[in-house]
Amino acid sequence: MEKRILYFDCFSGISGDMTIGALLDLGIDQNLFLAELSKINLDEFEVEIKKGLKKGISGTDFTVHLHTHDHHEEKHHQEHEHEHQQAEHEHNHSHEHAHEHSHTEKPHDHAHTRNLSDIYKIIDNSVLSEYVKTASKKIFLIVAEAEAKIHGKTIDEVHFHEVGAVDSIVDIIGAAICVEMLKIDEIQCSEINLGSGFVHCEHGIFPVPAPATLEILKGVPVYSKNAKKELTTPTGAAILKALCNDFGNLPEFVIEKIGYGLGKRDMESPNVLRVIIGKSKSPSTLTMLETNIDNMNPEIYSYLFPKLLENGALDVFTTPIVMKKNRPANILSVLCKKENAELLESILFTETTTLGIRKYKVEREELQREFRKVVTQFGEITVKYAFRDGVLLKFAPEYEECRQIAENLKIPLIQVIDLVRIEIEKSNFKI
Numbered sequence: 001m002e003k004r005i006l007y008f009d010c011f012s013g014i015s016g017d018m019t020i021g022a023l024l025d026l027g028i029d030q031n032l033f034l035a036e037l038s039k040i041n042l043d044e045f046e047v048e049i050k051k052g053l054k055k056g057i058s059g060t061d062f063t064v065h066l067h068t069h070d071h072h073e074e075k076h077h078q079e080h081e082h083e084h085q086q087a088e089h090e091h092n093h094s095h096e097h098a099h100e101h102s103h104t105e106k107p108h109d110h111a112h113t114r115n116l117s118d119i120y121k122i123i124d125n126s127v128l129s130e131y132v133k134t135a136s137k138k139i140f141l142i143v144a145e146a147e148a149k150i151h152g153k154t155i156d157e158v159h160f161h162e163v164g165a166v167d168s169i170v171d172i173i174g175a176a177i178c179v180e181m182l183k184i185d186e187i188q189c190s191e192i193n194l195g196s197g198f199v200h201c202e203h204g205i206f207p208v209p210a211p212a213t214l215e216i217l218k219g220v221p222v223y224s225k226n227a228k229k230e231l232t233t234p235t236g237a238a239i240l241k242a243l244c245n246d247f248g249n250l251p252e253f254v255i256e257k258i259g260y261g262l263g264k265r266d267m268e269s270p271n272v273l274r275v276i277i278g279k280s281k282s283p284s285t286l287t288m289l290e291t292n293i294d295n296m297n298p299e300i301y302s303y304l305f306p307k308l309l310e311n312g313a314l315d316v317f318t319t320p321i322v323m324k325k326n327r328p329a330n331i332l333s334v335l336c337k338k339e340n341a342e343l344l345e346s347i348l349f350t351e352t353t354t355l356g357i358r359k360y361k362v363e364r365e366e367l368q369r370e371f372r373k374v375v376t377q378f379g380e381i382t383v384k385y386a387f388r389d390g391v392l393l394k395f396a397p398e399y400e401e402c403r404q405i406a407e408n409l410k411i412p413l414i415q416v417i418d419l420v421r422i423e424i425e426k427s428n429f430k431i
Contacts, residue, residue, distance in 0.1 A: 013231025016171025022261030023178035055270035059260030195231030253278030294329030312340030
């Protein structure tokens with residue numbers, strides 16, 4: 001099955017503004033993007049989108065200008081400006097990170113702060129699409145959970161500076177808008193370059209990667225190379241953690257488009273985020289779990305199979321074998337997606353007598369399927385149609401509906417299925 005894949009190549013890290021710049025560079029209609037972004041209903045910012053160069057690489061520069069104290073404060077992106085000198089830091093602190101404050105602490109001359117609930121209200125009260133709302137809230141939650149853990153607070157106690165929250169809202173919602181506009185099927189990412197060194201932030205001088213970034217990227221492959229600077233920010237990390245299906249090498253696909261988002265760093269290597277869209281006709285990759293069982297009451301299988309299917313198994317089956325000492329046994333096989341494998345392994349260990357499970361990747365080619373309601377002499381029946389490259393290859397009425405008809409009318413099931421198929425064939429397979 002053909003899939004449209006978006007791949008993030010984070011050889012120079014990632015931030016919120018670099019993400020939007022790179023995605024816009026793929027050719028997104030900027031006017032449509034800005035129209036969607038305006039649905040946030042905040043008058044505290046405006047954005048600037050322009051083409052530029054980094055070490056000879058042409059890309060898109062996305063900048064947020066904040067309206068504070070009756071003048072524009074250029075974001076320049078705060079996500080990448082943690083390395084200010086202390087004097088600069090006191091005046092123009094990076095607002096990338098969410099910070100919590102005690103009730104006695106003055107939040108850097110800003111009138112008030114917003115917590116996660118406040119930001120959720122801004123998102124929910126907008127007329128953004130449901131996908132953008134859901135994705136944005138998921139990203140914000142990841143950032144808030146990381147900050148709460150680092151500072152020993154609850155999520156409700158974590159506050160985002162007013163200016164910083166606007167930056168984050170624009171970056172996070174903007175990224176979600178771009179992803180939706182690109183109409184892709186899957187998002188993948190390379191290993192992520194975090195940078196190194198130290199950065200100034202509200203609580204002092206912190207090591208790179210920043211604690212929030214490191215917390216967010218648990219379970220994600222990362223490295224540090226080529227720069228004594230912060231290359232990956234919490235917002236950039238959270239966008240990837242929330243939206244990516246997989247992390248690793250460039251997938252096998254046919255490249256369609258390439259975009260570059262310009263960072264604000266001046267380094268020996270180009271400070272850009274590269275994104276690639278490609279189409280993959282390779283089979284989908286699934287996980288097969290297998291175990292040999294020779295000492296379990298066979299009645300357990302009737303309980304086990306539905307439980308596995310309810311928890312994400314795509315297929316469950318047994319194969320009779322003969323094991324050591326000529327014992328009759330079964331291979332129990334469970335086909336599933338990678339993200340469901342751990343849960344299904346747990347069920348196999350707790351619900352069967354097995355002591356070990358084999359796990360390996362398998363490739364599956366599948367036909368495109370559609371389910372349509374068809375009017376027949378028995379009433380409306382669901383029919384499953386299967387296509388390859390848009391050509392109808394086969395169809396079949398749904399078994400359970402046909403079985404119910406056969407039982408109600410007291411006629412053979414095979415007769416119901418055959419009559420339905422004949423009616424569909426006479427209609428020249430119209431769907």
